[in-house]
Amino acid sequence: MGRRLPRSFFQRPSLVVAPALLGTDVVRVLPDGTSLRARIVETEAYEPDDPASHAFRGLTVRNAVMFGPPGHLYVYLAYGMHHCMNIVCATEGVASAILLRAAEPLEGLDAMRERRGAVPARDLCRGPGRWTQAFAVDRGLDGTDVVGGRDLWLEHGVATPSRRIVAGPRIGITSAADRPWRFCVAQSRFLSRPAGAISRPRSSPASRSSR
DNA sequence: CGTTGGATTGGCT
DNA sequence: GCCAATCCAACGC
Numbered sequence: 321m322g323r324r325l326p327r328s329f330f331q332r333p334s335l336v337v338a339p340a341l342l343g344t345d346v347v348r349v350l351p352d353g354t355s356l357r358a359r360i361v362e363t364e365a366y367e368p369d370d371p372a373s374h375a376f377r378g379l380t381v382r383n384a385v386m387f388g389p390p391g392h393l394y395v396y397l398a399y400g401m402h403h404c405m406n407i408v409c410a411t412e413g414v415a416s417a418i419l420l421r422a423a424e425p426l427e428g429l430d431a432m433r434e435r436r437g438a439v440p441a442r443d444l445c446r447g448p449g450r451w452t453q454a455f456a457v458d459r460g461l462d463g464t465d466v467v468g469g470r471d472l473w474l475e476h477g478v479a480t481p482s483r484r485i486v487a488g489p490r491i492g493i494t495s496a497a498d499r500p501w502r503f504c505v506a507q508s509r510f511l512s513r514p515a516g517a518i519s520r521p522r523s524s525p526a527s528r529s530s531r
Numbered sequence: 532c533g534t535t536g537g538a539t540t541g542g543c544t
Numbered sequence: 545g546c547c548a549a550t551c552c553a554a555c556g557c
Contacts, residue, residue, distance in 0.1 A: 364538070372538070374553090382553060400551030402539050419538055449539050492538055512539095 322347075322475035327467045329474075330390035334409040334416040338365035339487070339503040341407070341418060343480035345426065348455045348472045354431045356455055358423035358445045359477050361508040364490045364501055366406070366417050371495035375415030386415040391467040395452070395459050402449030403458045407466060407474075421448045421491070421502075424510040447512040480505055488516035 325344060330337055341360050348356040366373040374383045374396065385394040386408055394406040394417050406417035423445040425432060432444045432454035445451040452458065457472070466473050484507075487500040491513060504515040 366538075374538080377554075380553070396538085397551065399537065399539050399549080401549065404538060406538085421538085447539070490538070494537085 322477070324467070325474040325476065327389075327391045330407060330409050330467070331411060332409060334365040334367055334418050335501065337407070337409045338363040338418045338501065339480075339482075339485050341420075341474070342485060342503060342505050343478045345475045345477040346420065346423060346455070346472065347475055348428075348457070349470060350431065350456055354428055356428035356431060357426045358451070358455075359426055360420060360423050361505040361510045362422035362512055363503050364419040364421055365503070366419065367501070368410075368415050370416075370499075372490065372493040372497075372499075373415065373417075375417075379415075383415070385463045386417050388412055388463070391465060393457075393461055393464040393466055393472065395457060395462040397459060398449065403452040404448040405452050405455075405457050405461075419448060420451060422446050422508075422510055422512045423451060424508070425454070442509055446510055486515040 341363050343359060345357050345359050370376060375386045379387050382396060385392055388408060389412045390409050392408045394408055395403055398404050404419060406419050408417050410416045425441055425444045429441055429444060435456060436444050436454050444454045461471060464471055484505055486504045486506045488502050489497055489500055490502045504511050506515055
């Protein structure tokens with residue numbers, strides 16, 4: 321068993337925590353006792369006063385956990401079919417969270433396939449909806465304590481050097497789409513999309529220099 | 532109370 | 545590349 325990330329780790333602004341989470345491990349223990357482990361390669365920060373955040377318009381039943389103390393899981397249902405999991409950051413009353421978007425599966429791959437199907441390891445946790453499906457995370461785990469709990473927690477993995485961290489626009493949002501608050505491990509095969517990819521559905525600047 | 536539109540994914544053109 | 549699937553919170557009337 322590795323070293324768990326303490327509450328203090330999450331008690332910082334999401335823009336600090338999001339890149340710091342790259343290279344850490346998410347450990348999940350299923351109801352039947354099976355352990356799953358995956359190493360984070362992609363995160364997104366959602367800040368207070370962030371138009372793209374679910375908490376932007378204030379406290380609701382759905383986003384209440386975001387306003388609570390740090391180190392808890394915020395889980396919501398997206399597009400009526402996929403769950404997305406976040407880690408609440410900062411301090412109580414300050415609504416900020418990190419969306420866990422993609423990871424490299426390390427343990428329990430066969431158990432993940434019981435829900436994901438017979439897909440390659442690369443596709444088990446490649447995307448927020450796929451990852452929650454692999455880890456059996458849904459609204460039932462909304463509010464779970466990831467510091468002292470037994471269902472899901474985080475552990476120190478392999479620190480990612482800052483030169484290997486790439487920031488870019490967040491995926492799939494329409495407001496505040498210019499804020500580079502998506503953080504990726506450069507070159508990782510397990511990213512939901514290549515680092516730096518633009519999410520704009522319509523006309524993209526396409527100014528990215530291709531090689 | 533009806534409408535709208537997602538922090539997505541997978542399948543089809 | 546495009547679009548349907550499918551739930552429900554947020555918002556407008």
